[in-house]
Amino acid sequence: MDESDIELLKKQLSIARNEIKNLRQQICNLQHVHHKDVQKIRTMLQSFECESCKINSRPSVPNQKDNSYHVPTNDVISFNPIGVIKTLFPEKRAVPRQANVAAKLISRIEMDPTVFNNPEHSLEGLETFSHIWIIYHFHRNQVHLKAKVAPPRLGGERVGVFSTRSPHRPCPIGLSLVQLDRIEHAKIYFYGTDMVDNTPVLDIKPYIPQYDVPEKIVMQEFYCPREAPDGEENDELALAASTSTSGNSVSNVTVPNWVINGRNLNVAFNENAEQQMKELAVDKKSIADILKADPRSVYLRTKYGSQIYTFQLGENTVTCKFDDQNSIVSVLQVRKVVNLSDITTLSEDE
Known part of the structure; x- marks a missing residue:
């Protein structure tokens, strides 16, 4: 064994030691999260009420003249996933926060064959679009509901959860805009990934710039006498709506500086x-x-x-x-x- 081999072993040993240290830190973090989860469960058990108790303690429904807030009786909404997303991220660690961060990573949606007898029929025509919206469930999130969260770009400063794209939300629903690659039978391949592997899909919608780009545009050259049906928009019209930089285009899109200055x-x-x-x-x-x-x-x-x-x-x-x-x-x-x-x-x- 020469000196280069010894140096390589020393370097690998140093990396191993650092990884062990990092794992110890992660275990400490998990212990902290576990302690918070136990406390939350205890609190929930202490305040638990059976359904009959809830009905008896529920306030009476206000009359029509009363404008006070009333909680609907059916306060639980359930959805059945239409498929799952297969990605390269088996764990939440290092999953991109936005789909376009790692735009060259390819993932796929596998449609559930029990939703439709022929799931591939539900995808006919989708291949004519370049991008799609994916609506999905954050199924791996732990329940830590907070009105304020700390976005990474703010360095610890907290803002309201609804002014962020934090995955920790009262209703754990995700929305991502991705680039469509191809469709093979009941599988949709796309570029741009910010989901963990086996994420349940709730819905898929085509991206239409004419409707999805929030711009106030006065179009004279591309005037259309009627609104086109969904999926039949003119490509040139949509392109003009999304990319127009003429004097007739007035942008009304604003975002805070902390979002832009990352x-x-x-x-x-x-x-x-x-x-x-x-x-x-x-x-x-x-x-x-x-x-x-x-x-x-x-x-x-x-x-x-x-x-x-x-x-x-x-x-x-x-x-x-x-x-x-x-x-x-x-x-x-x-x-x-x-x-x-x-x-x-x-x-x-x-």
């Missing part, structure tokens, strides 16, 4: 990671897109600062190191996920 980190790959990505045929740009947007939570970023960070992308685990002072994240290692069950089986065979 920072991007510089992403660097060491030689070891570069070689591993080539061997594993991993898309370098997708990893860079995920990391430059800083996938860490505000809690991790503020409490632990520069740190080793790992996440799973498909069948691979990415290990990187954040340097918050210089706004750099370095990718140290990209390796195939080790399946513990396979190791157990192998040892038994031996």
